Structures are given as structure tokens and as C-alpha cells.
Amino acid sequence: MQPDIPHRQTHEQAPDEWKLEQGLEPARLGIRNQSSIQINTEPHRLNPSDNEELKGSDIPEDPDLDVQDERPGWKGYVEWEDYPEKKAKAHQRFSRFTFPPPPEFQLEPLPATNPVLEGKRWKLWHKAIGGVLDQVPQISWETVLKEKHPEMLHLLEFPYNGEAPKSLLTNDYIMPNELHFVRNHGGIPDIEPSAYDIRLDGLINDPKTLTLADLQNESLFPRVSKVVTIQCSGTRRFEQIVEYPGEGDEMINAPWAEGAIGTAKWTGVSLKKVIKYCGGLKDGAKHLELYGADTYFKGGQCMNYVVSVPWSKVKANEVMLAWEMNDKPLPKIHGFPLRAVVFGYIGARSCKWLYRIKAIDKPSLAPVQSREYLYFQQQTGKHNQLPTMGIQIQEMPASPPLRVPEKLLTLQGWAYSGGGRWPERVEISSDGGYVWYAVPIENLSPKHKFAWRTFTGKVPCDHEGWTELVVRCWDNSLNTQPMEVRHSWNWSLHVTSSCHRVKIYSVNAKREATRKRLKEFDEHGQGFTPITRPTEFVPMSLEEYEKEVANVEPRDVED
Template sequence: MPDINTVNRPDEWKIEQGLSGAVLPVLDMTGPETKALAPQTFGPLTKDEDAIKSVGDRDALFKAERKGWKGFVEWENHPDKKAAAHKILTSQTFPPNPEYQLGPIPATNPVLPGTHWKMWHHAVGGELTQIPEDSWDTVLREKHPDMLHLLQFPYNGEPPKRLVTDKVITPNSLHFVRNHGGIPMIDKEDYSFTLDGLVQNPRSFTLDDLMDESKFPRMEKTVTMQCSGTRRIEQITKYAGQGDEVPQAPWAEGAIGTANYVGVSLKKVVKACGGLIDGAKHLEFDGADTYFKDDEVMNYLVSVPWSKVKANEVLLAWEMNGETLPRIHGYPLRIVVLGYIGARSVKWLYRVKAIREPSRAPVQSKEYLYFPQQVGKHNLKMTDGIQIQEMPVSSAITSPWTKQVVIHNGRIRCKGWAYSGGGRWPERVELSTDGGFNWYTIPLESLSRKRKWTWRTWEFDLPCDVEGWIEIVCRCRDNALNTQPPDVRTAWNWGLHVTS
């Protein structure tokens, strides 16, 4: 073979056909000439030991805050601690996020290890040192062995498809988990949280205070919780996002679960503080988990409007499906916001703060945003996004699976769920074998019972008169008669949220 001068790569055909998107250069067409930006490369990890040492003793800086609260650092009232952690993080480099979205998804379980998150925790040290290991031990202790671990740390996991709709009430060990940080280990006896900010009489509450039925009526609610990233995998495989820490969780149909929670209404607790003052309109919830946003360290913070709390739709819960709240789900006390995305239901609550405007914390104002088609990570303005609170109506098929071969006699047994956010409920679920031209209505007796804040699971023998490839799709109409767009593309947004 003569020595021909070529720029072909060995796997040229695969690259040209889009089967190795991750190695393609980014094309910048904003100028008169197209520039091919080479994929970002990362040199060896660096570490400025002197700079880090100058910050001081990490065990003293980030020591245990309270007796019985292991793995908790209070960042929000401590700019000094935040600055120290920032200095430590910026004095060294960490491995990048794996941009697997444009390449193959790892075939492991856990799918992604979360290496850089673990390293961040170890780098800051002190109370955070042991968290990655403690959290994973908690997963193994509290969750079902068949869970699909999408991200090992912070833990993100969902049940396998065959177990998602197996029961109308999801067993605790199979309920999906979307953690944004590690799991703090808090003793019930030493637990309390503070309610302050713009309230008449700020004060703290222990669990015993809340459980005193002479002061707070007990509240029990069966609630479906859904992550706004549910079924993101369908977008990843068809129209990927643009590589970011957000789509680290390649959720499928299992990022939804239903449980019975027991606790008290937050409204009553606010009233016990004499009510809101000075134009307070929102309540911020502070979680004891530590959240890393690039090189900034903070607690997990979000907010909901007072109108939601006032309607008795925000619960302080200590019990889940008749059991003590599992550690991985927020023990000893978590928020449960009825009909909102799971991200608002803060776990390991240590503070509630009445404020005037929605929280400016990044989880509220920079993440869980729904962007238009024109917006990506290269031209992002945060105010272009809609803050995702309620989820739209959606439904999913849990059996049969994509590309599965089915032998049938004119009927295909199908299973799945349907859900609508904001307290709306599925009124009708329909299935089609022709991609959505003709629709069969699932009889009401084949749907689980209608309840204001929950999904409905279903099973149906779908008539089908063809061999060969068919496209089974489902759709739901909720009680406001909203329904779903028919294909994944219509929902595309670079954060890959809200796949309905």
C-alpha cells in the first residue's frame, strides 16, 4: 500500500455517521469563518499544596456543627467557611464530568461513579471526608438490590422497569432517589430545625414538638413524587443535551414513585410562629446536605410560594409508608411539596426561612429551568428559563420494552403509569400501536384508583393486527384535558428536563 496522506481517523465511518459524537469538534459558526473547536482536553491534575495549607486546619474549619449531626456543615450563615472551601477547590484541579451523552452510556451499575464529586468532598475534608462512603453504605443498606444506580455519588437511582409499576404504592426500598449531595447522619434525639426570616416569632422545633397532636393536627397524604428529568434517557439517545453536570442522571421511566407520608402541615408551623411579616411571600428550605456548584460550596436550598403552603400542600414528614423515614429519603424530617417536582421536597431539613422573592440559590434560580430551543449552554441566560415547579401531564410504558420482540395473538399486554402535576389526575389513558394515529382507551377498571396527588398505574391488552415493527405509544388526558406532545423532539431543551 503506498503511503497516502490522509486525515481520516481509524474509525472515520463511525464518526461521520454520528456514532461517536463525543469526539467531534464543536463547530463555531458565529463568525464569518467556521471554526472547529477541538474537544476540551485536560492536562494532569494539579494541586497547590501551599495555598491549601494556608487555608488552615480543615478538620477545625469544617468540624461537626452539632452533637448527633454527622456530615453536616452549615454554610449559609458562614461566608468565611464558604471562602475557605472555595480557596481549597480553586487551588487544585479535578477530573471533568464524563461527557458520555454524545458517546456510549457505560454498561455498569452504578452507571457513573461521580468521581469528581467524591474528590471535592475529600478535598474540603473535615465533616465531608467520610460522606461519600457513608452515603454508599446507606444505599446498600436501605435500597433494593435490584435498583439501577445511575450515579453512585451523589446517589441517583431508580427501580428497574419491571418493578416501577409493580405496586401502586412504591415500597421504600424501590422509591427513586435523586440526591444532590451526600447523606448527613442525624440522630433523632438531637434533631431540631429553625423557622425564621420574616416571621413574627422565629423559633426552633424538635420532632416531639411536631408530633404533639394537641398543637399540630397529624396530616397523612399519599403523594406521587417525580423528578423533572424523568425519561431523560429518551432525549439522550435521540437528541442529547450539551454535556453538563445536570444530565448526569440518565433517568428512564423509574424517576417517579408514590408513597404515603405522615407529618404536619407547614402552614400550622408557620402559624405557631405568629405568621409571616413584612411582605414575605416565599419559604426557603435549607437541607443539611452539602451541595457543590462548580467551585462554590453551599447547602441544598430551594423555595416555594407561600400560597402553596397556605393551601396545606406542603408537609413536614417523618414517616414514609408506615416506616420511619429512611436516611436516604431525609431522616429525621423532610419537606414534601404536593404536586411539585421532587427537587422542592428538601431532605434533612435544618431551616425554613420566610423571604420576599423566590430563593436565589442556584438549585432554584440556575437549575431546574426549562429553556427554549434557541438556548444552549453556549448562549445561556438564566432568565430565559421557566422555573419548573409543577410537572405537565405524562405517561409511560413499562412493558413491553423498546426493540423487544413480542409474539402475540392480536393483543399485546402493556403496563405503565400516568401522572399529572399540581394535583391534577389522569382521567383517561390511551394506547396506540401505530405511533399515535389510532388510540385505544384503557378501560377505567384497568387503571388504579383516582386520587388527587397521585399517579395511576395501568395494564391493558392492546389490540394489534400487524407483524413487523410497530410503535406502541401512550398518552394521558388529565382532568384539565391537557395531553402530551407526541414525540421527544418537541420537548427538547438543553437541560433535558420535562420529557412528557
């Protein structure tokens, strides 16, 4: 029998930092029935027989499905795309079990743990298939603990999704490897460089298999380095969730804050040069399909992670096969020994643990390309959604989130515009977006075609009480952002491109009345925060009240 999945590890660091800093709370959703059709609005309830979690001991061994490492030196890699019969057996095995539903994290508060979400179903799916996939969740988590910064916000334990906390996000223009965000779709393979090779086939004139040494041979391929920002299309998703909940499942829609973005110096070779070395493409080839060695699950099916990029993108030298990240070998968690880096596109297209590139005549039909990362019109949802209704997300629009260091109206953040455009101007407002102040050019990091610009700006805030700090950017094509998250909300909860807003309670000690009140708090030994706590001392005596009333208009109108 297979052992049970080890219980997840937790960390001391606050898991809901983004909620605490931004004053965000989970949304509540009411359903409006505009027809006579009966709609079941009851939350999902587990059947009594489902209350026991599926454990490894509950899963019998299956001699017809023997899932082993595909090749020597490639731990955790299982080939699915070349073996449809293996896929069919895995699907049949899945059908024997009932797995728990995804956790509710949009209509209910996020768990007070770090990792925030566990990914229990994904662990159990690996457990159900068994073989070498059995221990992949635990091995992957050990890699996270070894390679990532101890302050990372772990949104999803498995498959791992994590981002840097705001306090560390923009400290460096080039983000350290250990702080770069991670959005994995499966486990983390462990591939020995000496055993590695990549297959190039499909509509290619001279199909080849190249080793890592071949790609690193500068007599064959000129080595290139490029500073590139990679951003997940789910960046800032939590703002959409708070506005209106959308499509569920912790794997598809992890509750990202602003940290699902990272800028690094990538080193490798241009995919265009590699295709040329293989004799170029045959007539009709218009897209390059990229295969990753991680196992992905969708609709009860096992598969490898597969996406595609158009040949026009490759032809423009905007797709790199990279083996270094910030002058160091790729970390395992970021795709060692080789990954794709697609300049200006969402991170989902930059396939990690790359083992095959196939030239095809149309965009990939693999689920990640055809059924996920889609942008829907706002009246699309659970009641009518079809994948053909969505726009395929490739580039991210202009988007600058900010962070506000405590007690200061000095704002720090990043601005990014995908597709090879760059931020030209960043503007900040302290009154909800009525009056804007431009961040001085000297406070913006240098321009790069495929990278973000970090910024620091100061904004006056003389007014008191609740207000909103807002930031927006303009790129070199004069694109800017929707003012409200409602304007960019969509069922798939991707592309949160609206102006970033942070609510603050402003207290201006330069004003006499405010200065006096703060002094009273000190004299009574009481803290001013939280602001919702009642004031325990009486701020005005009866004598002071009567004196003040005598100096102003009477409370009532005299006949």
C-alpha cells in the same frame, strides 16, 4: 494525610436495562456553523499533567479550613449559609486544584457498569474540602446498599441517583420504600432524632426552634397522612439525550429512564399549621426558603441545599413536614428525620434533612432555585444560555411512560400530571400513534389529586415489522402531550413530557407465511433473534423460486 477514596463497588445486574428494553442508542451530534466565527469542535483533552487522578495524598491539610460536624448528633452536616467566611475559604481551597472534567455520556455510549456513573469529581470536591466531608461519599454509598433494593439501577454513585427497574416500577400502586427513586444533590447526613430541631425564622412574627417531639405533639399540630407522587423533572431524560444531547455534567443531568418517580404515603404535619403556631408571616413574606443539611457544590462554591416554595402553596395545605414514609420512619436516604413533601411540585422542592425554614419576600436566590431546574426555549444552548432565559420548573405536565412485558402486547405503566391535576384517560397505540385505544377504567388505579395512576392495557397489533407502541394521557384539565420528544426537547434536558414511544419488531405467527418461516428456523435449529443476524439456511430452493415466478407476473416488461 487523608486516605484515598475507596474504589466504587459494582453489581452483577445489567446497568443498561432501559437501553436494552427500548432499543435506544447514544446520539451523535454534528455542529453547524452558521457564521464565519471559528468554533472549536475538538473534544476536551486532559493535559499530560492532569492524567494522574487527584488523590487524597495530593491534598495538604489546611489549618485555616477545619470542617467538622456542626452539632453533636448531626453527622455529615456542615453549616455553610451562616458562615460566609467559611464559604470563602472553601472557594479559595478549590482554586488550588484542577479537577477532572465530567464524563462524556451523551455523545459516547453509557459505561457498562452499575453504578453507571461514578461521580468522581464530586468525590474529589469532598476530598478537597476534607474534614468530616472526606468520608461522606463512602458513608453515603454504604447507606444506599443498606436501604435500597438490590435491583435498583444506580445511575450515579455519588451524589446518589437511582431508580427502580421497569420490571418492578408499577407492581404496586404504593411503591415500597426500597424501590422509591432517589435524587440526591450531596451526601446523606446521619442525624439522631433526639438531637434534631428545626429553626423557623426570617419574616416570621414569632421565630421558633422546634424539636421533632414538638412537631409530633398532636396537641400542638394535627397529624396528617397523604398519598403523594414525587417526580424528578429529569424523568425520561434519556429520550431527550438520544434525540439531541444537551447540557452536560452527570450530576445536573443524570440519564434517567422512566423510574425517577415514586408514590408513597407520607405522614407528618402541615407547614401551614407550623407557621400559624409561629404567629404567622410578617407583611411582605411571600415565599418559604427550605434548607437541607447536605453539602452542595456549584461553581467552586460550597453551600447547603436550599430551595423555596411560594406561600400560596403552603397556605393551601400542600406542603407537609414528613417524618414517616409508608407508615415507617423516613429512611436516611429519603431525608430522616424530617423532610418537606410539596404536593404536585417537582421533587427538587421537597427538601430532605430539613433543618431550617426561612420566610422571605421573593423566590430563593440559591442556585438550585435560581440557576437550575429551568426550562429553555429550543434555540437556547451553550452558545447563549443565561439563567434568566429559562422558566422555573415547578409542576410536571401530563406524562405516561409504559413498559412492555416480553412477548406480550400487554402494556403497563404510570400516568401523572402535576399541580394537583390527575389523569382522566390513558390511550395506547401500536401503530406509532395513528389509531388509539383507551385503557379501560377498571384497569386504571384510583384517582388521587397528587398521585399517579398505574395502568394495564392491551392493544391489537396485527401488522408486522418495525412499529412503535405509543402511550399518552389526558388529565382533568384536558391537557395532553406533545407527540414527539423533539417537540419538548430543551437544553437543560428537563420535562420529557412527550408521548412515550417504544420500538418493537412485530412478528405475527397467525399469518401463514410467518408461521412457515418460524417453523423452518426450528427445523434448522437456528434462533430467530437477533433479527440482524443473517439467515443461515436458504429459505427458497431454485425449483421453488422458478415455480413461484411462473405463477406471478414476469420480472421484466415485455415489448
